Amino acid sequence: MTVTEHKSQDQQAQALHILETVFGYSSFRGQQADIVHHVVQGGDALVLMPTGGGKSLCYQIPALVRDGLGVVVSPLIALMQDQVDALAEVGVRAAFLNSTQTFDESMQIERRVRSGDIDVLYVAPERLMTPRCLELLQAARISLFAIDEAHCVSQWGHDFRPEYIKLSVLHERFPDVPRIALTATADQQTREEIIHRLQLEQARQFVSSFDRPNIRYQIVEKANGRKQLLDFIESEHADDAGIVYCLSRKKVEEIADFLNQNGLNALPYHAGMEYAKRTANQARFLREEKIVMVATIAFGMGIDKPDVRFVAHLDLPKSIEGYYQETGRAGRDGAPANAWMAYGLQDVVQQRRMIAESEADDTFKRVLGTKLDAMLGLCETLHCRRMRLLEYFGEQAKPCGNCDICMTPPVSFDATVMVQKLLSAVYRVEQRFAPGHVVEVLRGIDSDKIKQWRHDQLSVFGIGSDRSEAEWRAILRQTIALGLLTVDHESYSALKLTDEARPVLRGEQKVQLRQYQKPVKQKRSSSRSGYVETDLSAAEQVLFEKLRWWRMETARKHNVPAYVIFHDSTMREIAKANPGSLDDLRGVTGVGEKKLETYGAEIIALMAELSG
Incomplete structure (x- = not known):
């Protein structure tokens, strides 16, 4: 085995050890292991992983394996405190720099950065781009840069943040520091822009399934x-x-x-x-x-x-x-x-x-x-x-x-004639009127506006009187969605025919639409039981509820969200295991060494009290 192979093996073992002892998980999920290994070895990465898929571990663990400070660029100023608290709960030295801090608080964090006393630092992009912050980071040993919510860099995306475009400076100023860009959502165009804007042309791409089956x-x-x-x-x-x-x-x-x-x-x-x-x-x-x-x-x-x-x-x-x-x-x-x-x-x-x-x-x-x-x-x-x-x-x-x-599969029907009536009505009112007016013409509504424009004299007046307003609105909406009609807002939301409408009007193309269903009040779902802990026995359910009460009180004392203490999934496992000792608790998913040390004795005492 070469020195490089030996080092790689050691790093993989170290990453798995951190996963187990710090975060309390016995194995990586999906592509996490490949991503972590790639970044630990110094590679750049673009990670597309659905919400809840475990993106944060993909940069937190490499930051702890590699020497130095892991810098996380995040637009989420209001949530940085919770993210730092969550890491502190598992024993990771974390901090943030953003505009909510006083000058003295920022100075204290900067001193800790310079002394190597922080493992993971969250920074808002606006703060990162300041000369002071860039100089601070250049004076420190940086293990990696994680660019979270990377879709914010895309002008074509749904959440564009102008300051993200400037993040290409990271590659220019820190060419040897690996960068990992992460997002839960990006179509092909957005991915290409992320790569271009952040200069990640050489980065390996990890695209997980976007499916959230639950x-x-x-x-x-x-x-x-x-x-x-x-x-x-x-x-x-x-x-x-x-x-x-x-x-x-x-x-x-x-x-x-x-x-x-x-x-x-x-x-x-x-x-x-x-x-x-x-x-x-x-x-x-x-x-x-x-x-x-x-x-x-x-x-x-x-x-x-x-x-x-x-x-x-x-x-x-x-x-x-x-x-x-x-x-x-x-x-x-x-x-x-x-x-x-x-x-x-x-x-x-x-x-x-x-x-x-x-x-x-x-x-x-x-x-x-x-x-x-x-x-x-x-x-x-x-x-x-x-x-x-x-x-x-x-x-x-x-x-x-x-x-x-x-x-509940929808009923589709041949709506060609209905759509032809709709398109004809739009044409006969000279493509100058909004949807509500066109529907009134079709249904033969004798309103003042209809009379004012003499639309009650049109051949299409009343040709759709056999259908309700709600039905016509459903047909109209689907016709717009199919691209046969468009809404022109320069003409007071007037409906206009598109080129695609011609073959339908000429009878050369059929149109299938969804049958209108009158909305009904939802009954209490029989699947409601799917949201309670159905996999727990009656005795385990009692333990689970007691654990939830304990977690709520503990979270209040620590001033953190309850899930920062333990997720429900971890508490379900604890309730099932009913641990009688710290060793019994150690193997439960989500219980790392720091949480075992902090909360283990309380949980064991709680279990004993309930079991006794």
């Missing part, structure tokens, strides 16, 4: 969105933590008030709130149980709360990347979770208007339009949603059996 995807016709949301939460998640996403700050406040008035514990979160209030609400969501956070997309990136049981959307996301990342905040612990969305025609019109009115150039608007079209395709698909979602990221899949379409 998440059930469900998209419903929007009738009364807030009422449908309440029915969903009450029937499926009455005692669970969850996130509700809304497009506007005003709607966030209104929905949070509505849920509170109906007996739920809901908190608002958006960029227009006072910083202190926003931060306090986020802290409560992380530290307490059974809280529903109602938020704009300003909330959620980097949220490490493992027991979020649902993510709901009351407005259509701008892209599949955004939808995937937001829904991925549910079920990080691998237990069943729901991704639910209420979606209607107004969502399509609103998103088209936002693109049209944005200050972006035409190229960027076309990209936004393409991404929205893909999102509409996911909403209107007649086939498995998970297949459609994974195909967007270049991954082939089979029907999942765990989305609304697989579980």
Whole structure:
């Protein structure tokens, strides 16, 4: 064996030892071992791994194996304290530098960096780019740079941060320090931009499956969105933590008030709130149980709360990347979770208007339009949603059996004649009127506006009177999603025919649509039991509940989120093992040496008390 091979073997053994003794896991998952080994040996890497897949270990363990300081570039200032606390709980010397600290606090961290007293340092990109910070890092021994949420570098992505573009300076100033860029979501175009912007052309790419099989995807016709949301939460998640996403700050406040008035514990979160209030609400969501956070997309990136049981959307996301990342905040612990969305025609019109009115150039608007079209395709698909979602990221899949379409297949029908009627009506009103007016013409509604424009004299007036307004809106929405109609916001949201509409109007092309289903109130799900600890016996369930109570009290004393102490999955294992000694507890997944030392005696005493 050569010296290089021997060193490599030692590093692999050291990485596994850290995984077991520090983090409490007996083996790596998926591609983690290959990523860790590659970075430990000094290689650059681009890592695409779904939320909850264990990305953080891919840079934390190499930072501990390699000599020096691991620097993590993260945009998540509000969460750095929790990330540092979580590492401290397992015995890792971690710290952060960002704008929330006083000058004296920053100076203290800088002194520790210079003296080699820190293993992992979290830095906001704005701070990293300052001459002072770059000089500090050049004076230290750096083991690696981890660029978290790397999709923020992409101008085509859903969460662009201008300061991320400057991170190419890391390769220029520290050419011998390995860099690992990580993200949970990036289509091919975004990946290419990450590689180009961060100068990672020579980096090895690790792309894990994007599938999150524990998440059930469900998209419903929007009738009364807030009422449908309440029915969903009450029937499926009455005692669970969850996130509700809304497009506007005003709607966030209104929905949070509505849920509170109906007996739920809901908190608002958006960029227009006072910083202190926003931060306090986020802290409560992380530290307490059974809280529903109602938020704009300003909330959620980097949220490490493992027991979020649902993510709901009351407005259509701008892209599949955004939808995937937001829904991925549910079920990080691998237990069943729901991704639910209420979606209607107004969502399509609103998103088209936002693109049209944005200050972006035409190229960027076309990209936004393409991404929205893909999102509409996911909403209107007649086939498995998970297949459609994974195909967007270049991954082939089979029907999942765990989305609304697989579980209750929609009825499709030959809608060619109905679509021809719709397209004809748009044409006859000279492509100058919004969806609501066109639907009134089709249904033969004798309104003042119809009379004013003499549209009651048109040949298409009333040709769709056999269908309800809701049915026509569903047909209209699907027709827009198919690209046969578009919404022109320069003409007051007027519907216009596209070139693709011509063969349909001429009868040369048939159109299959989903049959409209009247929204019904959700009944309490029989699968609700899937969200409780069904794999525990009655005696084990008692132990588990007692452990949860102990964890809540301990987390309160330490002023950290409960999951920083132990995840539910670890406590389930403890309840099953019912350890009688520290040695019995040592083998439980998620219990490393530091946590064993800190909490072991308390847990053993608790087990003895309950078993006795």
